[in-house]
Amino acid sequence: MYNQKDRDDFLIRMLQEGMTRATAMRMMCYATTLHRLADAQCNGDYPADNGERSVKTCAVCGMCWSPASFRSGMCPDCRTTALVHAAIPAGFTAIINGDPRGAVLKIVVPSGYTNDWGAVGVCVPSSRYIARTVPQRGTGTALRECSILQEPHHKRGIL
Numbered sequence: 001m002y003n004q005k006d007r008d009d010f011l012i013r014m015l016q017e018g019m020t021r022a023t024a025m026r027m028m029c030y031a032t033t034l035h036r037l038a039d040a041q042c043n044g045d046y047p048a049d050n051g052e053r054s055v056k057t058c059a060v061c062g063m064c065w066s067p068a069s070f071r072s073g074m075c076p077d078c079r080t081t082a083l084v085h086a087a088i089p090a091g092f093t094a095i096i097n098g099d100p101r102g103a104v105l106k107i108v109v110p111s112g113y114t115n116d117w118g119a120v121g122v123c124v125p126s127s128r129y130i131a132r133t134v135p136q137r138g139t140g141t142a143l144r145e146c147s148i149l150q151e152p153h154h155k156r157g158i159l
């Protein structure tokens with residue numbers, strides 16, 4: 001589950017490793033996009049194939065996406081991947097994992113520090129977990145974080 005502390009920790013770590021704040025912020029934006037697209041591929045949400053909408057096969061990755069989502073002959077996933085690789089500074093390596101249950105984007109840093117269970121790299125927080133929040137009744141604007149693997153709060157009797 002990602003929250004503000006995870007994002008702050010990521011920024012501090014990347015600054016310590018020599019990445020600029022702007023690039024680190026950009027990596028979190030890309031992680032959010034990649035996470036949304038990985039979710040869409042799993043759930044059949046737009047712009048991914050759901051077995052009903054017309055799709056086009058990406059020549060780069062071989063996945064099927066809505067034709068309207070293609071730009072420059074690339075699907076949104078391949079475009080975002082290209083942006084990540086173009087923006088990542090020398091000395092860092094981006095690892096993109098298409099499984100939305102975990103960090104979709106990880107970065108191998110120069111010091112070798114890792115914070116993921118596989119000891120591969122540093123997880124890039126995305127706002128996808130924050131987006132999966134349950135509005136609290138009565139408070140209006142306050143949101144409660146909820147892992148995708150947890151039951152909704154109303155089923156646990158919290159609300």
Ligand SMILES: [Zn+2]
Pocket residue numbers: 058059060061062063074075076077078079
């Ligand atoms: Zn593609």
